[in-house]
Amino acid sequence: MRTIEYLTSPELAGLYWPGVVTGMIVGVLGGLLSVLVVLKRLAFIGQGVSHAAFGGVGLAYLLGVTGATRAGAGTLLAIVLGFSVAAALGIAWLSSRRGTRTDTAIGIVLALSMALGFVLLREAGVRAAAAGRAAPPDIESVLFGSIVSVGWGDALVGGAGLLVVGLTMFWLRRPMLFWAFDEEACEAFGAPGARMKLVLLVLLALAVVVTVKLAGVVLATALFVLPGAIALRLSDRLATVVGVSVGAGLVGVLGGLVLSFELNRQGGPMIVLVLIALYALSALAGLVRIRSSAPA
Amino acid sequence: MSETTPDHTEPAIEMRSVSFTYPRAPMGAGERGPAIEDVSLVVERGERLGILGPNGGGKSTLLKLIVGLLSGASGEIRVLGRTAREASRLGLIGYVPQKVGAELEFPLSVRQVVAMGASAGLSPLRRMPKGRQAQVDRAIELVGAHDLRDRAIGRLSGGQLQRVMIARALACDPKILVLDEPMVGIDIEGQRRFADLIQRLSSELGLTIVIVSHDLRTVATGCDRVACLHRSLHYHAAPGGLTPAVLAEVFTHDLEGVFGEVHIDAHRAEDCPDPGRHHKPHSCDGRDHANDGGTP
Numbered sequence: 001m002r003t004i005e006y007l008t009s010p011e012l013a014g015l016y017w018p019g020v021v022t023g024m025i026v027g028v029l030g031g032l033l034s035v036l037v038v039l040k041r042l043a044f045i046g047q048g049v050s051h052a053a054f055g056g057v058g059l060a061y062l063l064g065v066t067g068a069t070r071a072g073a074g075t076l077l078a079i080v081l082g083f084s085v086a087a088a089l090g091i092a093w094l095s096s097r098r099g100t101r102t103d104t105a106i107g108i109v110l111a112l113s114m115a116l117g118f119v120l121l122r123e124a125g126v127r128a129a130a131a132g133r134a135a136p137p138d139i140e141s142v143l144f145g146s147i148v149s150v151g152w153g154d155a156l157v158g159g160a161g162l163l164v165v166g167l168t169m170f171w172l173r174r175p176m177l178f179w180a181f182d183e184e185a186c187e188a189f190g191a192p193g194a195r196m197k198l199v200l201l202v203l204l205a206l207a208v209v210v211t212v213k214l215a216g217v218v219l220a221t222a223l224f225v226l227p228g229a230i231a232l233r234l235s236d237r238l239a240t241v242v243g244v245s246v247g248a249g250l251v252g253v254l255g256g257l258v259l260s261f262e263l264n265r266q267g268g269p270m271i272v273l274v275l276i277a278l279y280a281l282s283a284l285a286g287l288v289r290i291r292s293s294a295p296a
Numbered sequence: 297m298s299e300t301t302p303d304h305t306e307p308a309i310e311m312r313s314v315s316f317t318y319p320r321a322p323m324g325a326g327e328r329g330p331a332i333e334d335v336s337l338v339v340e341r342g343e344r345l346g347i348l349g350p351n352g353g354g355k356s357t358l359l360k361l362i363v364g365l366l367s368g369a370s371g372e373i374r375v376l377g378r379t380a381r382e383a384s385r386l387g388l389i390g391y392v393p394q395k396v397g398a399e400l401e402f403p404l405s406v407r408q409v410v411a412m413g414a415s416a417g418l419s420p421l422r423r424m425p426k427g428r429q430a431q432v433d434r435a436i437e438l439v440g441a442h443d444l445r446d447r448a449i450g451r452l453s454g455g456q457l458q459r460v461m462i463a464r465a466l467a468c469d470p471k472i473l474v475l476d477e478p479m480v481g482i483d484i485e486g487q488r489r490f491a492d493l494i495q496r497l498s499s500e501l502g503l504t505i506v507i508v509s510h511d512l513r514t515v516a517t518g519c520d521r522v523a524c525l526h527r528s529l530h531y532h533a534a535p536g537g538l539t540p541a542v543l544a545e546v547f548t549h550d551l552e553g554v555f556g557e558v559h560i561d562a563h564r565a566e567d568c569p570d571p572g573r574h575h576k577p578h579s580c581d582g583r584d585h586a587n588d589g590g591t592p
Contacts, residue, residue: 039402171420178412181402185393188363189468190385191416232403236448241403 003261018155019147019267020257022214025158026223027253029165029207031246034228036200040180043225045201048106048113049088050208050220054142055113056083057212058120061136062127068134073153077209084205087113092201117142117217145216145268147257154213161210165203172199177238215268223249226275233279233286248278306377308472308504309339309362314371316357331357333528334371341471344498344505346515349525355508356476358525362506363391363474376471383472385417390465394477396457406452406460407445410436413467428467435466439493455486462493472504473497479514494518 006012007020037046060079066072087109094105124136141149169176178186179196186193204224211220231245256271263270314337317330332354339345349355360366361373364380375383383389390413413435414428424432436445439459444452452460458478465473479487495518497503509515515522524531 174412174415174418174420177404178416181404181409181412182393182396184365185391185396185464186416188365188384188389188391188393189413189416190364190381190387232401236401236403236450237405238403238408 001262002264003258006261015148016261018152019150019214020254021155022150022158022210023147023253023257023267023271024250025155025162026207026211026214027227027249027251028246029158029162029210029249030223030252031227031231031249032165032169032242033200033204033207034224034226034249035231035241035245036176036180036228037204037224038228038232040197040200042200042204043221044103044106045088045091046204046208046224047221048091048110049084049201049205050212050224051110051117051217052084052087052113052205053080053208053212053220054117054217055087055120056080056117057137057142057217058117058124059083061124062120064127064133066134066136070153077157080212081205081209083113084208085202088201088205089198092198141216142212143216143218144266145212145214145219147214147260147267150213154210158210161206165207168199168203172196176200215271219268219272222272222275223252226272226279227252230275230279230282233282234289248275248282252278306374307338308341308343308376309337309506310372310374311335311337311361312372314358314361314369314373316354316361316366316369318357319368330527332361332525335525335529336371337523337529337532339472339504339506341504342498342502343521344494344519345507346519346522347506347508347525348512348515348522349510351510353510353526355510355525359474359476359506359508363389387417387468388471390462390468390470390473392458392461392465392473392475392478394480396461401450404449405446406441406449406463407432407436409449409460410441410463410467413464414469416468431469432467435463438466438497439463440489453483453486454481455483455489458482458486458490459493466497470503472506474506474508476508477510478507479509479511491518 006016037043056079057076060066060076063079065075065079091102091105091109094100094108095102118139121136121139121142127133128135137146137149175186175191175193176196176199178189178191179193183193186196207224208220211223215223227245227249228241230248231241231243234244235241252275253271255274257267259265259274260267260270314335315330315333335354335358347355347358357366361369362375362380364382364384367381373380376388378386378388380389384391411424411429411432414432415424418424418428436442439462441456441459441463444456444460449457449460462473462475478490482490494505494507498505505519507515507519521532521534523529
């Protein structure tokens with residue numbers, strides 16, 4: 001098994017372990033957030049938010065910020081986070097105006113981020129070459145992620161992100177659940193409803209930033225949709241759904257990484273494929289469950 | 297929050313010259329202008345008021361003003377001597393929306409949904425106090441949903457879901473219960489149970505009840521007084537005085553709204569209000585409303 005070899009050999013362990021640990025963190029994050037994303041039909045917004053990270057990476061490298069030094073990595077992170085949060089708020093703002101539908105708003109923000117990301121990364125590449133600086137990462141690895149680019153600093157940031165997301169969701173569990181279930185009634189009962197969507201979008205942006213290096217801009221969304229979709233196929237009890245969702249996120253990430261080691265392929269796509277296989281299984285199991293519980 | 301003792305001589309709801317214009321016309325609505333205009337209305341404690349009017353006549357606007365979902369109306373609105381927003385924050389109003397916002401595959405049990413009504417304003421670190429737990433159980437008991445308490449919210453009939461929504465409203469121990477179009481989508485058995493329940497809530501708990509409907513029968517059967525609203529108030533007295541002339545005036549622009557496609561259904565004559573209690577209302581000539589069982 002290559003997996004065991006990679007993770008135990010002294011030369012390679014340092015290269016892969018940070019990615020594995022970050023992957024576990026990301027799996028839990030995806031499990032927690034995806035339930036609400038699916039229930040509130042925010043999958044497409046998640047897509048917009050995660051693609052915005054691409055624009056952020058482009059801008060950072062154009063400004064000469066690279067992840068090589070600790071300060072550089074921090075600045076890079078801040079810029080990408082800024083872009084994703086701005087995209088989240090931008091989508092919320094655009095779609096709150098009458099006349100712009102949410103999906104239109106997302107379409108606009110998504111296209112803008114992608115176009116900006118490409119242009120800026122290419123430009124950064126040209127400038128870096130001229131100035132003799134290190135080249136920016138190739139576009140493919142930004143789009144689809146690369147486990148070897150993930151370092152212990154990223155794992156640390158991921159852990160902090162998980163802490164922030166977890167604590168916020170615990171703190172706001174009642175209004176958030178009420179808002180998710182019944183937006184209008186939530187306000188009428190005197191609970192803060194309208195703010196919950198913004199909170200969720202910002203948490204999503206944060207989670208995306210933690211995820212992109214590993215799974216890439218394009219595939220990060222899968223982690224914020226599929227675990228919840230899988231869990232909701234299997235149960236209608238909240239505690240079970242959240243538990244299964246976190247489990248699916250973990251199995252998806254770890255399974256995907258093992259596959260990527262064994263087959264010597266990139267991690268991001270493998271994670272997505274494993275999650276989709278799990279979804280297919282859950283859909284099948286869901287069908288069986290419905291059939292067996294249907295009245296004769 | 298500073299809790300001043302409300303004056304017990306204050307009426308439940310008092311509106312003086314209330315007008316409301318939406319800042320921008322809702323999408324699809326062609327005309328602008330006030331949604332409601334110069335409405336003055338007093339609802340005494342313990343009273344059951346029906347607000348009748350055509351679709352688009354301002355009923356929902358009036359209701360949203362009462363439960364504090366809309367603000368910025370001119371004139372004065374007092375709910376138990378407080379502003380509407382304050383009253384809803386203190387749980388003085390229980391609101392039963394026409395539809396639940398969420399899709400119903402939401403992974404919550406009936407009890408979890410009802411508990412939302414009791415925990416909306418609770419501090420995040422506190423568990424729900426015993427007293428409120430008991431109130432939740434009592435609310436479920438009151439609406440006769442005890443057998444359903446562990447059932448997933450998605451596995452209820454229209455009538456059962458409505459009773460659960462009423463229980464959620466009762467869970468915050470309100471003084472006023474506000475219901476939006478309660479008969480829409482409810483079958484005949486459900487409608488009968490609903491009428492009984494409203495009767496009991498009024499006599500046993502002394503609740504002030506406000507029912508908004510476009511359906512004459514809904515308000516004629518269970519209410520002490522009826523207010524006919526079409527932008528402004530056209531009638532405000534006992535249902536017995538509702539003559540075809542008054543109704544024609546209120547529904548001039550939208551007779552379909554109240555009568556739907558009128559058809560004869562002699563079997564439903566027993567659904568008519570007790571003739572001894574009021575004069576025989578207009579709708580009880582053996583006719584019925586085609587859209588009782590569906591969406592308007």
